[in-house]
Amino acid sequence: MTSESGATATPTPRPARQRALPTWVIVALSVFFGLFYAYAVWNAVAFLISQATGPLGLNGAGWAILLAAVLFPLVAFGVAFAIGWRRTWGELSLTLLAGLCIVAVFWLNVVAYSVTNGAALLG
Numbered sequence: 001m002t003s004e005s006g007a008t009a010t011p012t013p014r015p016a017r018q019r020a021l022p023t024w025v026i027v028a029l030s031v032f033f034g035l036f037y038a039y040a041v042w043n044a045v046a047f048l049i050s051q052a053t054g055p056l057g058l059n060g061a062g063w064a065i066l067l068a069a070v071l072f073p074l075v076a077f078g079v080a081f082a083i084g085w086r087r088t089w090g091e092l093s094l095t096l097l098a099g100l101c102i103v104a105v106f107w108l109n110v111v112a113y114s115v116t117n118g119a120a121l122l123g
Helices: 023-052 060-084 089-116
Strands: none
């Protein structure tokens, strides 16, 4: 590349890739968001126990749906962490927050289904 004066133009430098996060930042963010995921698991387990120990118990569909509600936050946290742990702290936080939002929507769907079609889940 030459300019009109005949001098060679220097290419613009590419931004340097940011270094990996320190381990303590990854752990701190993961623990902070992990507490909210754990709360979702705790609620799902409490709801499963309250439904399973009722007078009618649960049928197969009830067990499947409510166990999925227990396992889904764990899977969502694992996927969100796997996507975000090598990124910047802001991207890791947003990834874990997006996973938490998906967990909240799934939990609301389980609760709504249980309220509207609760008799279909009972044994």
